Amino acid sequence: MAPPGAQQTSSSQSTGLRRNNGTDTALIIAVAAVAACLIALLLALAAGGAVTAQVIPGLPDPGALTRWGLPLSKITMDLAAALTVGLLLLAVFLFPSAKGMLGEQAQGYVRAASWAALTWAAAAGATLVFQLSDLLGLPPGEVLGDELTSYAGSIPQGIGLMFVILLATAVALFGRTVLSATGTFALVAAALAAVVPPALTGHSASAGSHELAISGLAVHVLAISVWVGGLAAVTFHGLRTNGENVSTAVTRFSRMALWAYVGVAIGGLASAISRLYGVMELFTTAYGLIILTKIALFVVLGGIGWWHRRSIVPKIAENSGRTLFARLAGVEIAVMAAVMGLSVALSRTAPPPPLESEVDPVFALLGFPMPPPMSLNSLLTLWRPDLFFILVVVVLGGLYAAGVVRLRRRGDAWPWARSVAWAAGLLTIVATLLTGVGTYAMVLFSTHMIQHMVLSMLTPILLVLGAPVTLALRALKPAERRGDRGPREWLSLFLQSGYSKVVTHPAVATSIFVISPYALYFTPLFPQLMSDHMGHMFMNVHFLLAGFLFYWIVVGVDPAPRKLPYLLRFVLLLLTMGMHAFFGISIMMQSEPLAMDYYGQFEVPWSDGNSDDQYMGGGIAWAVGEIPTLLVTMALMRQWARDEERTERRRERHSKRDGSDDADMDEYNAYLQRLNERAKGQG
Structure with a gap:
């Protein structure tokens, strides 16, 4: 039998050999x-x-x-x-x-x-x-x-x-x-x-x-x-x-x-x-x-x-x-x-x-030729293959469907109305960004304004009513190891972070939602973003996120860092809708067309002109706000009524548990009844 020292030396040599083998393998791979x-x-x-290109004399x-x-x-x-x-x-x-x-x-x-x-x-x-x-x-x-x-x-x-x-x-x-x-x-x-x-x-x-x-x-x-x-x-x-x-x-x-x-x-x-x-x-x-x-x-x-x-x-x-x-x-x-x-x-x-047909200024600027006069057929056939938003729709739709399926397999229920709202929200993204609407929005200010209003004021409402955060928290499994962070833990951490508390503050979320259109359309930022694909994509993403953030605190059902009183929600809704209506009127009152650095680069032969098209776009911005206002008002009234019902049920359970049966309230009601009977006797 080898002495203990020899065994320890052999073990150390074996460990060193394995370490050298691992290092050598890594070096070979590199x-x-x-x-x-x-x-x-x-x-x-x-x-x-x-x-291997040949250098031509006289050229740099x-x-x-x-x-x-x-x-x-x-x-x-x-x-x-x-x-x-x-x-x-x-x-x-x-x-x-x-x-x-x-x-x-x-x-x-x-x-x-x-x-x-x-x-x-x-x-x-x-x-x-x-x-x-x-x-x-x-x-x-x-x-x-x-x-x-x-x-x-x-x-x-x-x-x-x-x-x-x-x-x-x-x-x-x-x-x-x-x-x-x-x-x-x-x-x-x-x-x-x-x-x-x-x-x-x-x-x-x-x-x-x-x-x-x-x-x-x-x-x-x-x-x-x-x-x-x-x-x-x-x-x-x-x-x-x-x-x-x-x-x-x-x-x-x-x-x-x-x-x-x-x-x-x-x-x-x-x-x-x-x-x-x-x-x-x-x-x-x-x-x-x-x-x-x-x-x-x-x-x-x-x-x-x-x-x-x-x-x-x-x-x-x-x-x-x-x-x-x-x-x-x-x-x-x-x-x-x-x-x-x-x-x-x-x-x-x-x-x-x-190809020769693709060598023209409009194609170089837009990535597609000038579309024909707008019609129902062209809106349905001139699809715009924007890969980013295709992936957004597919990924968001797939993840939501996977979450619902996981809950169903587990035996948990998920309201069908929320799934319908989420699907409808994704369909509005498809309709405004991937169909002919997205194509004409690049050449007509009025169509662009339809796109803007839908993405910022209708799509976010439908997505918020889908309760994606609630679904994720219910469907995602906790991390296998205690103290580790999986997707569910990262989501919970984000909801509880200081950043979430700041951006979901009513003053911050409302300011972003209200001020953004003015800061965009009445500054040189708008033509710059329209002239660049990434800038245009950033603008559309901002519309979606700003609207989602605002409606998440106003009509959302997901857990949030703070819960606003319903009366304050109505006040915020009326305030923002009034500011958006004034925004539309401001566009209609402009004496000169907006963003001519962009729209002036090409001529739309079948359009009535930039001024008339802009006036129409301002009217759209003024009028479209009525639809989301009505939708949010109905949702808020329904949520408020349900919240009152839940509060009443909790009060009743609390009273029965304490054995009081609302003695103070019963005594007050009896007092009112005595006053009523006394008034009848005197009469």
Whole structure:
């Protein structure tokens, strides 16, 4: 028998050997991923002609440093962004927390994310310089100074990269000190927000079907950042010898990866449709061939993911399962890295030119040609494929239906009227944003005003009456571990937060709802937002959220930080409706058409003119407010009556429990009866 010291030494050597094996495996995976990424990037760049273009004498040329430096800085930026997102997701969502505080290993991953974010910011800065160099055709050293400052502050591509630099730097700084799950959640939100700007300001912004191109690419990069970064973080953690909660992290990420895979597919499909004008361009252009290669690799990744969920995730608690997971995940990470390399090369490859019919100013501005005169047929057939709001409707409708189904299976009832109200609210979004109404709203102020009134004053009422928060709190299961935070705990925390208490204050919610239209339409903000797809999308989202917030405190049935007296609710309703009526009258009284910086860019041949159309829009804003006022008044009267009934039933139960049977009230009634009899006797 070996002495105790020898056994301890052997155990230490075994632990060190496992630690070295895990580190070596992680290093091999990282090297393979970088190699696959670079090989795919270089091959695609050469195939697309981005680095082999012939330099024409007399024309400006940024030089070889920019031709190679720009794609390399971009891929570094994308990889660092994905790693930052993945490490933060691992720390706050994939690990269980303890009463809102991160564990020791989770804190370590947040610190690692801060270093990845610092690399991200530096790569974004290099991309900014190389991008301007490529745009001006000058070497990188000659664009430093005023040109770079002007580009970063006035051109959309430069502004987007500056936004990335600022947010990534903020994540790097605050990631050094954050200890709570809430703080890390804020870092995740900042990191995801920083992923989007480069996608919104690339060549997709100039594609036809702007809504598909821009929203599709944004969804694509968000989903792939979550997928690639999350898998890399989980794989590294699984290789650690002292990695805790590996089974929990892998199981949770497996669910997240499935949604990310769907997001990558939807976003990539929408982006490809908006850039290609025929199926044959997939096979006859370098742009299409790169897309086909990405599709093939995407299918391979789907197969690997399916194998993970079916055979490996259930066995991950075993050492053999963990080793197999790490090996297969290493292959998956390498393929993902190759896909990201292809994506960067695709952004440097010229897409197919548009069709001749699509080379006109109206199409370049709107993403579609001038629509024909408005009719019922055109309103029903000229659908507007806005991917963002399509996803909003599908996701909100699907989650609500899943919650109702879960309650029904559990044997709990859910009022059918609430489901009808929620469905009707989503249908109003479809009717105003995705049909011909959304198309004509881009060229007619009156149709835009119909869209605005419905989104801010009718849709929110129906959604609020659907009681989505109540349904979520009843349908979502509590976290499996005490002190951990699942979706239900995060929702409850948000409802009880100081932010919720501030925004749901009657003065704040009413001010946002009332002041927003004046601040939008009577300032230069309106034409600026209308001229940009993201600005227009932000405007519509603001209409929805401002209306939802106001009606949530006025007529909502969900639990809120404060409950307003019904009399105050009626006062707020009458006040806001009066201000909205005055808003409509103010538009009608304008001597000059609004937002001519936008509407003046094109002529609607079958319209009566901007002034008459604006007058009609003001009349719509004045008159439409009567419908939601009547609807909310009816709902409030019904809620008030039910509240009084519940109060009376509680009083009766309290009286019976105390045995008093309302003795004071009975005595008072007897006193009144005696007075009545005395009056009759005197008469």
